[in-house]
Amino acid sequence: MFVDFNTLSEEAKVWVYPSNRKFYPQEIDDLNEKLKDFVDAWKSNDENFKASFELKYNRFIVFAAEEDVQLTNADIDAQVAFVLQLQQEYEVELLDKMNVCFKQGEFIQYKDVKEFKTLLKKKSVSAKTLVFDNLVQTKGELENYWEVPITESWYSRFLK
Structure with missing residues (x-):
């Protein structure tokens, strides 16, 4: 059942799909x-199933579903x-x-990893650049750790 995104708990499972x-x-x-x-x-x-979505920045599709309902492989496949x-x-x-x-400023960029590494080498992006960690797992992580400086993300390994 569709519910308002804001009514889902912090533990709700999320899936982030970034658009190019x-x-x-x-x-x-x-x-x-x-x-x-x-x-x-x-x-x-399943009448107990509560799920929602958000379209963030008109670029990221985020699905969320309450954690207390089991999702099968068929549900994920759908x-x-x-x-x-x-x-x-x-x-x-x-x-x-x-x-x-x-x-980059007010704009959101989408680059493949190889291009991103080149931008780091050329100092076109820095350790302070905000990246989107699309691997977040819960609504709480989405709210607190999705949009972070490179140094606080798994991308920090590219800074070495």
Whole structure:
């Protein structure tokens, strides 16, 4: 069942899907509707299931589900299949885990790891640059550790 994202507990499980580009303003309403429909139908046979989504910065799709309900491989497969469908429909990349999302001023950049390392070497980004740790596991981690300086993320290993 779809619930307001803010009503989910800090322990709610999250999945972050970064897009290689911002969704265009004309895509947002339709995308939000599709996301809500998916979450509403996801595990609809389980009346205790509470889930939600957020579209952050018009670029990151975040799904969340309360931790007290067991998710099966089939449930996760359904989510991934839906994300694959979104990729095709909006012509974006959402499942590439070999990328780095970071802020440059007010803009969010999406680069592959190799390009990001080059930017570090050229000092185009610094240890203070804010990166998005899309591997966060819970809503609490999303709120507190998703958007952090490189030094506080797993990307800090690239600083050496």
